[in-house]
Amino acid sequence: MLNTLANHGYLPHSGRGITLERTIHALDTALNINQDIARNLFGFALTTNPEGNTTGVFSLENLGTHNVLEHDASLSRADYATTLDSVSFNETVFAETQAYFTTTDITVQQAADARLARYLASQRTNPDYNMSSLGDIFSAGESAAYLFIMGNIETATAPRRFVEYLFREYFSPLGVRGERVAMDCHICDVVLVV
The missing domain is CATH 1.10.489.10 (Chloroperoxidase-like)
Incomplete structure:
Protein backbone atom coordinates (compact mmCIF):
# COMPACT_ATOMS: atom_id res chain seq x y z
CA MET A 1 0.00 0.00 0.00
CA LEU A 2 2.85 2.42 0.75
CA ASN A 3 4.29 1.82 -2.74
CA THR A 4 0.90 2.83 -4.08
CA LEU A 5 0.95 6.03 -2.01
CA ALA A 6 4.41 6.84 -3.41
CA ASN A 7 3.19 6.17 -6.96
CA HIS A 8 0.30 8.58 -6.39
CA GLY A 9 2.60 11.25 -4.91
CA TYR A 10 1.40 11.09 -1.30
CA LEU A 11 4.84 9.84 -0.22
CA PRO A 12 8.16 10.64 -1.92
CA HIS A 13 8.25 8.87 -5.29
CA SER A 14 11.82 7.77 -4.50
CA GLY A 15 10.45 5.92 -1.47
CA ARG A 16 13.22 7.38 0.69
CA GLY A 17 13.34 9.66 3.71
CA ILE A 18 9.77 9.03 4.85
CA THR A 19 9.06 10.89 8.10
CA LEU A 20 6.29 10.54 10.65
CA GLU A 21 4.67 13.73 9.41
CA ARG A 22 4.67 12.50 5.80
CA THR A 23 3.27 9.15 6.88
CA ILE A 24 0.44 10.71 8.87
CA HIS A 25 -0.40 13.14 6.06
CA ALA A 26 -0.30 10.46 3.35
CA LEU A 27 -2.41 7.93 5.21
CA ASP A 28 -4.95 10.56 6.27
CA THR A 29 -5.17 12.43 2.96
CA ALA A 30 -5.21 9.44 0.64
CA LEU A 31 -6.88 6.77 2.74
CA ASN A 32 -8.59 8.51 5.68
CA ILE A 33 -6.58 6.38 8.10
CA ASN A 34 -6.58 7.59 11.70
CA GLN A 35 -3.45 9.27 13.07
CA ASP A 36 -3.03 6.63 15.80
CA ILE A 37 -2.80 3.85 13.21
CA ALA A 38 -0.40 5.96 11.13
CA ARG A 39 1.85 6.51 14.15
CA ASN A 40 1.88 2.78 14.95
CA LEU A 41 2.65 1.82 11.36
CA PHE A 42 5.43 4.40 11.20
CA GLY A 43 6.96 3.03 14.41
CA PHE A 44 7.01 -0.47 12.95
CA ALA A 45 8.47 0.82 9.67
CA LEU A 46 11.31 2.52 11.56
CA THR A 47 12.45 -0.89 12.82
CA THR A 48 13.39 -1.79 9.24
CA ASN A 49 15.91 1.06 8.92
CA PRO A 50 19.39 -0.53 9.05
CA GLU A 51 20.73 2.68 10.62
CA GLY A 52 18.33 2.24 13.52
CA ASN A 53 15.10 3.93 14.38
CA THR A 54 16.82 6.99 15.85
CA THR A 55 17.03 8.53 12.37
CA GLY A 56 13.31 9.30 12.33
CA VAL A 57 12.93 8.11 8.72
CA PHE A 58 12.42 4.89 6.81
CA SER A 59 12.57 3.94 3.16
CA LEU A 60 10.24 1.70 1.20
CA GLU A 61 13.16 -0.50 0.15
CA ASN A 62 13.88 -1.26 3.83
CA LEU A 63 10.37 -2.62 4.32
CA GLY A 64 11.39 -5.66 2.27
CA THR A 65 13.95 -6.78 4.86
CA HIS A 66 13.03 -10.40 5.48
CA ASN A 67 11.45 -11.30 8.82
CA VAL A 68 11.07 -7.77 10.15
CA LEU A 69 7.74 -6.66 8.68
CA GLU A 70 8.11 -8.61 5.43
CA HIS A 71 6.92 -12.14 6.07
CA ASP A 72 6.47 -15.54 4.51
Whole structure:
Protein backbone atom coordinates (compact mmCIF):
# COMPACT_ATOMS: atom_id res chain seq x y z
CA MET A 1 0.00 0.00 0.00
CA LEU A 2 2.85 2.42 0.75
CA ASN A 3 4.29 1.82 -2.74
CA THR A 4 0.90 2.83 -4.08
CA LEU A 5 0.95 6.03 -2.01
CA ALA A 6 4.41 6.84 -3.41
CA ASN A 7 3.19 6.17 -6.96
CA HIS A 8 0.30 8.58 -6.39
CA GLY A 9 2.60 11.25 -4.91
CA TYR A 10 1.40 11.09 -1.30
CA LEU A 11 4.84 9.84 -0.22
CA PRO A 12 8.16 10.64 -1.92
CA HIS A 13 8.25 8.87 -5.29
CA SER A 14 11.82 7.77 -4.50
CA GLY A 15 10.45 5.92 -1.47
CA ARG A 16 13.22 7.38 0.69
CA GLY A 17 13.34 9.66 3.71
CA ILE A 18 9.77 9.03 4.85
CA THR A 19 9.06 10.89 8.10
CA LEU A 20 6.29 10.54 10.65
CA GLU A 21 4.67 13.73 9.41
CA ARG A 22 4.67 12.50 5.80
CA THR A 23 3.27 9.15 6.88
CA ILE A 24 0.44 10.71 8.87
CA HIS A 25 -0.40 13.14 6.06
CA ALA A 26 -0.30 10.46 3.35
CA LEU A 27 -2.41 7.93 5.21
CA ASP A 28 -4.95 10.56 6.27
CA THR A 29 -5.17 12.43 2.96
CA ALA A 30 -5.21 9.44 0.64
CA LEU A 31 -6.88 6.77 2.74
CA ASN A 32 -8.59 8.51 5.68
CA ILE A 33 -6.58 6.38 8.10
CA ASN A 34 -6.58 7.59 11.70
CA GLN A 35 -3.45 9.27 13.07
CA ASP A 36 -3.03 6.63 15.80
CA ILE A 37 -2.80 3.85 13.21
CA ALA A 38 -0.40 5.96 11.13
CA ARG A 39 1.85 6.51 14.15
CA ASN A 40 1.88 2.78 14.95
CA LEU A 41 2.65 1.82 11.36
CA PHE A 42 5.43 4.40 11.20
CA GLY A 43 6.96 3.03 14.41
CA PHE A 44 7.01 -0.47 12.95
CA ALA A 45 8.47 0.82 9.67
CA LEU A 46 11.31 2.52 11.56
CA THR A 47 12.45 -0.89 12.82
CA THR A 48 13.39 -1.79 9.24
CA ASN A 49 15.91 1.06 8.92
CA PRO A 50 19.39 -0.53 9.05
CA GLU A 51 20.73 2.68 10.62
CA GLY A 52 18.33 2.24 13.52
CA ASN A 53 15.10 3.93 14.38
CA THR A 54 16.82 6.99 15.85
CA THR A 55 17.03 8.53 12.37
CA GLY A 56 13.31 9.30 12.33
CA VAL A 57 12.93 8.11 8.72
CA PHE A 58 12.42 4.89 6.81
CA SER A 59 12.57 3.94 3.16
CA LEU A 60 10.24 1.70 1.20
CA GLU A 61 13.16 -0.50 0.15
CA ASN A 62 13.88 -1.26 3.83
CA LEU A 63 10.37 -2.62 4.32
CA GLY A 64 11.39 -5.66 2.27
CA THR A 65 13.95 -6.78 4.86
CA HIS A 66 13.03 -10.40 5.48
CA ASN A 67 11.45 -11.30 8.82
CA VAL A 68 11.07 -7.77 10.15
CA LEU A 69 7.74 -6.66 8.68
CA GLU A 70 8.11 -8.61 5.43
CA HIS A 71 6.92 -12.14 6.07
CA ASP A 72 6.47 -15.54 4.51
CA ALA A 73 3.05 -16.51 3.10
CA SER A 74 2.46 -13.23 1.26
CA LEU A 75 -0.68 -12.99 -0.85
CA SER A 76 1.27 -11.75 -3.87
CA ARG A 77 4.98 -12.43 -3.38
CA ALA A 78 7.09 -15.57 -3.12
CA ASP A 79 8.80 -16.48 0.14
CA TYR A 80 12.34 -15.19 0.41
CA ALA A 81 13.83 -18.64 1.06
CA THR A 82 12.38 -20.09 -2.14
CA THR A 83 13.32 -17.30 -4.59
CA LEU A 84 15.54 -14.80 -2.72
CA ASP A 85 12.99 -12.21 -3.88
CA SER A 86 10.15 -11.45 -1.52
CA VAL A 87 9.59 -7.96 -2.93
CA SER A 88 8.52 -8.45 -6.56
CA PHE A 89 4.95 -9.29 -7.51
CA ASN A 90 4.64 -13.02 -8.29
CA GLU A 91 1.80 -14.00 -10.64
CA THR A 92 1.87 -17.66 -9.57
CA VAL A 93 1.51 -16.80 -5.89
CA PHE A 94 -1.22 -14.25 -6.59
CA ALA A 95 -3.12 -16.81 -8.69
CA GLU A 96 -3.28 -19.01 -5.58
CA THR A 97 -4.76 -16.06 -3.68
CA GLN A 98 -7.21 -15.17 -6.45
CA ALA A 99 -8.62 -18.69 -6.45
CA TYR A 100 -10.41 -17.75 -3.22
CA PHE A 101 -11.88 -14.54 -4.62
CA THR A 102 -14.91 -16.22 -6.17
CA THR A 103 -17.37 -13.31 -6.40
CA THR A 104 -17.27 -9.78 -7.76
CA ASP A 105 -16.89 -8.47 -4.19
CA ILE A 106 -14.30 -10.04 -1.90
CA THR A 107 -15.74 -10.91 1.51
CA VAL A 108 -14.00 -11.23 4.86
CA GLN A 109 -14.41 -15.01 4.60
CA GLN A 110 -12.77 -15.09 1.16
CA ALA A 111 -9.91 -12.91 2.42
CA ALA A 112 -9.44 -15.19 5.44
CA ASP A 113 -9.56 -18.33 3.29
CA ALA A 114 -6.98 -16.88 0.88
CA ARG A 115 -4.72 -15.92 3.77
CA LEU A 116 -4.98 -19.38 5.37
CA ALA A 117 -4.31 -21.09 2.03
CA ARG A 118 -1.16 -19.03 1.55
CA TYR A 119 0.01 -19.93 5.07
CA LEU A 120 -0.49 -23.62 4.33
CA ALA A 121 1.13 -23.45 0.87
CA SER A 122 4.11 -21.60 2.27
CA GLN A 123 4.56 -24.13 5.07
CA ARG A 124 4.39 -26.96 2.51
CA THR A 125 6.86 -25.48 0.02
CA ASN A 126 9.28 -23.48 2.16
CA PRO A 127 11.55 -25.57 4.41
CA ASP A 128 12.62 -22.35 6.15
CA TYR A 129 9.06 -21.10 6.72
CA ASN A 130 8.90 -18.57 9.51
CA MET A 131 6.12 -16.33 10.74
CA SER A 132 6.90 -14.04 13.64
CA SER A 133 4.06 -12.78 15.80
CA LEU A 134 4.57 -9.30 14.31
CA GLY A 135 4.53 -10.76 10.79
CA ASP A 136 1.32 -12.59 11.62
CA ILE A 137 -0.33 -9.37 12.82
CA PHE A 138 0.83 -7.49 9.72
CA SER A 139 -0.36 -10.31 7.50
CA ALA A 140 -3.88 -10.11 8.93
CA GLY A 141 -3.78 -6.32 8.84
CA GLU A 142 -2.89 -6.35 5.14
CA SER A 143 -6.09 -8.24 4.35
CA ALA A 144 -8.14 -5.92 6.53
CA ALA A 145 -6.51 -2.95 4.80
CA TYR A 146 -7.51 -3.88 1.27
CA LEU A 147 -11.06 -4.61 2.40
CA PHE A 148 -11.31 -1.20 4.08
CA ILE A 149 -9.42 0.87 1.56
CA MET A 150 -10.73 -0.62 -1.65
CA GLY A 151 -14.20 -1.42 -0.36
CA ASN A 152 -17.02 -0.76 2.02
CA ILE A 153 -16.20 -0.66 5.73
CA GLU A 154 -19.82 -1.34 6.70
CA THR A 155 -20.17 -4.53 4.62
CA ALA A 156 -16.47 -5.45 4.90
CA THR A 157 -16.33 -6.25 1.19
CA ALA A 158 -14.17 -4.89 -1.62
CA PRO A 159 -14.62 -5.05 -5.40
CA ARG A 160 -12.38 -7.83 -6.69
CA ARG A 161 -11.29 -5.81 -9.72
CA PHE A 162 -10.04 -2.94 -7.50
CA VAL A 163 -8.08 -5.26 -5.22
CA GLU A 164 -6.50 -7.13 -8.15
CA TYR A 165 -5.51 -3.83 -9.78
CA LEU A 166 -3.96 -2.60 -6.54
CA PHE A 167 -1.85 -5.75 -6.12
CA ARG A 168 -0.67 -5.86 -9.73
CA GLU A 169 -0.11 -2.21 -10.55
CA TYR A 170 0.78 -0.54 -7.20
CA PHE A 171 -1.79 2.07 -8.13
CA SER A 172 -5.18 2.53 -6.59
CA PRO A 173 -8.10 2.66 -9.00
CA LEU A 174 -9.83 4.77 -6.35
CA GLY A 175 -6.90 7.17 -6.15
CA VAL A 176 -6.87 7.51 -9.91
CA ARG A 177 -10.51 8.55 -9.74
CA GLY A 178 -9.65 10.97 -6.93
CA GLU A 179 -12.07 9.42 -4.45
CA ARG A 180 -11.44 9.00 -0.76
CA VAL A 181 -12.55 6.35 1.69
CA ALA A 182 -15.80 7.63 3.15
CA MET A 183 -15.25 6.58 6.77
CA ASP A 184 -12.39 7.35 9.14
CA CYS A 185 -10.54 4.09 9.82
CA HIS A 186 -9.63 3.57 13.48
CA ILE A 187 -7.65 0.78 15.11
CA CYS A 188 -10.84 -0.73 16.56
CA ASP A 189 -12.22 -1.14 13.01
CA VAL A 190 -9.14 -3.09 11.97
CA VAL A 191 -9.31 -5.29 15.08
CA LEU A 192 -12.96 -6.13 14.37
CA VAL A 193 -12.17 -7.37 10.85
CA VAL A 194 -8.96 -9.20 11.81
